[in-house]
Amino acid sequence: MGANDDGSRMTYGNYLQIEKLLSLQDGPEGHDPLPCNDEMHFIVVHQAFELWFKIVIRELKEAHILLSVASVPEEDIPKIVHHLQRCVALFDLMAQQWKVMETLTPQDFLSFRDRLGTSSGFESWQMRAVEMLLGLESSQRIGGMDPMIHFEKLLAEGTISSDVMADLKTIDASPSLNETMRTWLSRTPVNAIAGDKEVLNSYVERHLEIMKSHGEQVITHMVDIGHGEEESIRPRIESGIAGAEEFLRPDGEIDAARVGLLFIESYRELPLLAWPRRLLDTIVELEESMLLFRSHHARMVERMIGRRMGTGGSSGVDYLDMTLKYRIFTDLWAVRTILVKRELLDDVDNPQFYGFAA
Numbered sequence: 001m002g003a004n005d006d007g008s009r010m011t012y013g014n015y016l017q018i019e020k021l022l023s024l025q026d027g028p029e030g031h032d033p034l035p036c037n038d039e040m041h042f043i044v045v046h047q048a049f050e051l052w053f054k055i056v057i058r059e060l061k062e063a064h065i066l067l068s069v070a071s072v073p074e075e076d077i078p079k080i081v082h083h084l085q086r087c088v089a090l091f092d093l094m095a096q097q098w099k100v101m102e103t104l105t106p107q108d109f110l111s112f113r114d115r116l117g118t119s120s121g122f123e124s125w126q127m128r129a130v131e132m133l134l135g136l137e138s139s140q141r142i143g144g145m146d147p148m149i150h151f152e153k154l155l156a157e158g159t160i161s162s163d164v165m166a167d168l169k170t171i172d173a174s175p176s177l178n179e180t181m182r183t184w185l186s187r188t189p190v191n192a193i194a195g196d197k198e199v200l201n202s203y204v205e206r207h208l209e210i211m212k213s214h215g216e217q218v219i220t221h222m223v224d225i226g227h228g229e230e231e232s233i234r235p236r237i238e239s240g241i242a243g244a245e246e247f248l249r250p251d252g253e254i255d256a257a258r259v260g261l262l263f264i265e266s267y268r269e270l271p272l273l274a275w276p277r278r279l280l281d282t283i284v285e286l287e288e289s290m291l292l293f294r295s296h297h298a299r300m301v302e303r304m305i306g307r308r309m310g311t312g313g314s315s316g317v318d319y320l321d322m323t324l325k326y327r328i329f330t331d332l333w334a335v336r337t338i339l340v341k342r343e344l345l346d347d348v349d350n351p352q353f354y355g356f357a358a
């Protein structure tokens with residue numbers, strides 16, 4: 001224990017393979033001349049991000065394993081939250097890390113930018129792995145880009161290994177966190193019963209009724225205080241209710257995952273639902289932290305290269321700004337629009353089921 005294979009003392013340097021790690025900042029093989037201090041800074045900052053990505057991927061995979069079983073034990077939900085919170089902390093940290101990059105001035109960067117050739121963060125397979133693990137679909141990406149086609153090209157060029165490709169293929173073929181979360185949500189016991197269409201439908205009916213009667217109160221109030229005419233307010237309220245109906249029953253078919261989600265968000269005071277709600281909130285926080293990370297990257301890039309084209313061939317900042325529209329967990333964002341304040345809702349049937357003593 002605590003020793004190297006040959007019995008010698010384990011040291012900091014051995015354990016962390018520091019020498020090996022610190023020998024990797026000279027740029028690609030034959031890089032001539034060796035990096036100046038600004039270029040080395042550029043290399044180290046990228047490598048630091050990639051190390052953080054490595055942990056994020058590991059945490060997401062662990063969270064996924066726990067959430068993808070047919071019945072998630074209650075005590076596993078805090079563990080999943082813990083894995084995802086580490087990802088949030090890392091993205092928060094990475095969003096700040098652009099500050100270090102920004103100590104490079106635009107002129108300093110231009111002095112070695114040509115040495116990057118066409119290499120670009122666009123080719124970061126770990127970043128794409130994170131997006132795929134979470135569930136960003138090609139159809140949601142700018143121009144419907146399929147990252148797997150891009151990686152096939154890199155594999156053919158010999159710039160990524162078959163091991164990396166195999167891992168990406170496994171991720172691509174497996175259900176994402178978003179899909180797994182939906183499957184888990186669809187098993188939510190609504191009014192103490194899981195998976196019963198009739199129960200789900202009557203819960204939805206009741207929720208819509210409450211939305212409607214609250215909507216009527218809002219209309220009366222707005223008109224009374226002179227904040228508009230009924231003709232202009234009513235269509236907005238009614239379209240909100242129609243939107244809720246379409247969200248919960250797309251094309252008339254109940255969406256059990258969304259109904260479960262609404263139920264958890266509505267009755268967050270119930271002990272059994274407290275951790276599931278925390279999990280959903282952590283997923284939203286994770287997506288938000290990723291968006292802020294993207295946004296800070298885009299601002300750093302704007303400051304560094306203005307409106308120039310990226311080395312990866314994209315339009316540069318305009319492309320990066322478009323990625324700020326990405327939303328993976330669309331249901332989690334959308335449910336917020338249809339929530340109703342708790343005191344207007346009915347109490348749940350069988351509260352004991354959710355952990356309250358009678």
Ligand code: HEM
Pocket residue numbers: 045046049050101109120121122123124127297301304305309310311312313314315316317319320323
């Ligand atoms: C001087 C510093 C940097 C500049 C000027 C820069 C610029 C750009 C530009 C213009 C793009 C768009 C794609 C392209 O055409 O190349 C991009 C994408 C990207 N960059 Fe950077 N970048 C810098 C540093 C970094 C660092 C340190 C990382 C950390 C890994 C990073 C990660 C990424 C990622 C992951 C993408 C893909 C974004 C997406 O497609 O959603 N960049 N970068």
